[in-house]
Amino acid sequence: xxxxxxxxxxxxxxxxxxxxxxxxxxxxxxxxxxxxxxxxxxxxxxxxxxxxxxxxxxxxxxxxxxxxxxxxxxxxxxxxxxxxxxxxxxxxxxxxxxxxxxxxxxxxxxxxxxxxxxxxxxxxxxxxxxxxxxxxxxxxxxxxxxxxxxxxxxxxxxxxxxxxxxxxxxxxxxxxxxxxxxxxxxxxxxxxxxxxxxxxxxxxxxxxxxxxxxxxxxxxxxxxxxxxxxxxxxxxxxxxxxxxxxxxxxxxxxxxxxxxxxxxxxxxxxxxxxxxxxxxxxxxxxxxxxxxxxxxxxxxxxxxxxxxxxxxxxxxxxxxxxxxxxxxxxxxxxxxxxxxxxxxxxxxxxxxxxxxxxxxxxxxxxxxxxxxxxxxxxxxxxxxxxxxxxxxxxxxxxxxxxxxxxxxxxxxxxxxxxxxxxxxxxxxxxxxxxxxxxxxxxxxxxxxxxxxxxxxxxxxxxxxxxxxxxxxxxxxxxxxx
Ligand SMILES: *Cc1c(COP(=O)(O)O)cnc(C)c1O
Numbered sequence: 112x113x114x115x116x117x118x119x120x121x122x123x124x125x126x127x128x129x130x131x132x133x134x135x136x137x138x139x140x141x142x143x144x145x146x147x148x149x150x151x152x153x154x155x156x157x158x159x160x161x162x163x164x165x166x167x168x169x170x171x172x173x174x175x176x177x178x179x180x181x182x183x184x185x186x187x188x189x190x191x192x193x194x195x196x197x198x199x200x201x202x203x204x205x206x207x208x209x210x211x212x213x214x215x216x217x218x219x220x221x222x223x224x225x226x227x228x229x230x231x232x233x234x235x236x237x238x239x240x241x242x243x244x245x246x247x248x249x250x251x252x253x254x255x256x257x258x259x260x261x262x263x264x265x266x267x268x269x270x271x272x273x274x275x276x277x278x279x280x281x282x283x284x285x286x287x288x289x290x291x292x293x294x295x296x297x298x299x300x301x302x303x304x305x306x307x308x309x310x311x312x313x314x315x316x317x318x319x320x321x322x323x324x325x326x327x328x329x330x331x332x333x334x335x336x337x338x339x340x341x342x343x344x345x346x347x348x349x350x351x352x353x354x355x356x357x358x359x360x361x362x363x364x365x366x367x368x369x370x371x372x373x374x375x376x377x378x379x380x381x382x383x384x385x386x387x388x389x390x391x392x393x394x395x396x397x398x399x400x401x402x403x404x405x406x407x408x409x410x411x412x413x414x415x416x417x418x419x420x421x422x423x424x425x426x427x428x429x430x431x432x433x434x435x436x437x438x439x440x441x442x443x444x445x446x447x448x449x450x451x452x453x454x455x456x457x458x459x460x461x462x463x464x465x466x467x468x469x470x471x472x473x474x475x476x477x478x479x480x481x482x483x484x485x486x487x488x489x490x491x492x493x494x495x496x497x498x499x500x501x502x503x504x505x506x507x508x509x510x511x512x513x514x515x516x517x518x519x520x521x522x523x524x525x526x527x528x529x530x531x532x533x534x535x536x537x538x539x540x541x542x543x544x545x546x547x548x549x550x551x552x553x554x555x556x557x558x559x560x561x562x563x564x565x566x567x568x569x570x571x572x573x574x575x576x577x578x579x580x581x582x583x584x585x586x587x588x589x590x591x592x
Pocket of ligand 1: 199257258259260261299301352354355356381382383384410422
């Protein structure tokens with residue numbers, strides 16, 4: 112009786128609609144490369160189609176799904192398209208999507224062992240699988256966080272509690288001490304955000320200069336540390352990046368690690384994107400010196416075919432991590448506390464999604480060799496395209512290409528004015544975005560406007576890369592008189 116009144120979807124209807132959606136999903140995956148990568152719309156175009164108020168009476172699934180197709184889909188940017196080559200990818204794959212369906216269905220909260228024993232133990236084991244797969248030493252223990260921003264915040268909070276001997280947790284920052292956090296001038300913006308949140312104050316970030324390959328200069332790091340020590344500041348943490356967001360530059364971890372060990376400074380390694388490439392033994396040199404690091408983060412939700420969100424956070428000192436976050440109100444105590452991992456104490460939120468499942472499905476479905484093969488293919492595509500750009504009179508490669516991101520600009524030989532080149536490339540990117548055929552993004556390297564192309568989508572094939580390159584050349588040449 113009540114059910115009829117409130118008009119909820121019943122199990123029979125759910126089953127029917129779910130089947131319908133799966134068909135839609137499979138069609139989408141098949142057709143997404145034919146969609147405009149970025150919609151041709153203006154701000155507010157979607158908003159004005161949406162009613163001001165939520166409906167008083169329940170509506171049918173058919174109506175909702177129609178509106179999804181007609182009002183929402185035309186406003187989506189298609190990260191799943193192989194022609195999405197901007198930022199870094201947010202990859203997904205069939206096994207990952209299927210796991211997300213199960214995670215949503217179970218709706219479990221994975222905050223403690225008791226609230227979901229299998230989720231806790233699966234997380235423990237897949238983080239071990241992943242650790243071994245990327246060649247991270249046994250010194251490290253992993254936990255899944257939502258994002259690299261969150262993982263790095265956890266690292267900075269650990270550093271803060273370590274250097275103040277847990278004083279900030281108890282009584283707040285000491286009045287007469289100032290702490291410093293070091294990173295390179297090419298570091299991701301999340302570090303600055305995390306420094307603000309952790310309470311160090313963004314004025315206390317020291318951005319260390321980079322070398323001609325955009326990697327941190329370790330000599331300049333040591334000088335900065337000595338200078339700060341002399342002035343009475345306390346160096347609290349260094350963040351090194353493996354694969355910067357601008358150009359995938361690789362900070363020299365070994366030298367940085369030795370400096371951190373020498374001055375006893377907490378070292379966090381941000382490999383948010385490039386961590387996936389550590390699946391390849393031939394690229395493990397990037398992580399040389401990792402034993403000096405206190406923590407390490409990489410996002411399987413970027414390049415490793417696992418749906419957002421899934422950030423793998425590894426620490427050496429599990430006790431420090433737990434002591435930084437642990438809380439034990441009466442209502443959360445369980446009989447097993449002494450014997451199990453309660454992941455609520457390994458990070459910021461209490462409630463946690465069952466994210467280990469999709470990682471488990473991805474690793475089992477691809478196999479380590481399957482993952483390696485895909486990554487190697489992406490790297491080959493990038494080397495191939497880089498060569499073509501280098502051989503082309505009107506294109507210039509702007510940074511080394513250690514992975515699958517190429518920084519380039521259009522540079523017809525007769526233009527040498529930097530400002531003109533900046534304007535030309537800004538215009539070129541604008542034209543590319545507008546076409547809907549390809550999605551790229553930009554950065555600035557040494558003040559030069561630089562276009563980035565990232566060849567890392569799950570379904571990327573060589574013909575997509577060839578088509579993208581043709582388009583870039585044509586649009587470039589259309590811009591010159
Ligand atoms: C993408 C990225 C981040 C931020 O990742 P989120 O998971 O979105 O917070 C941090 N650092 C680097 C190097 C990145 O590429």
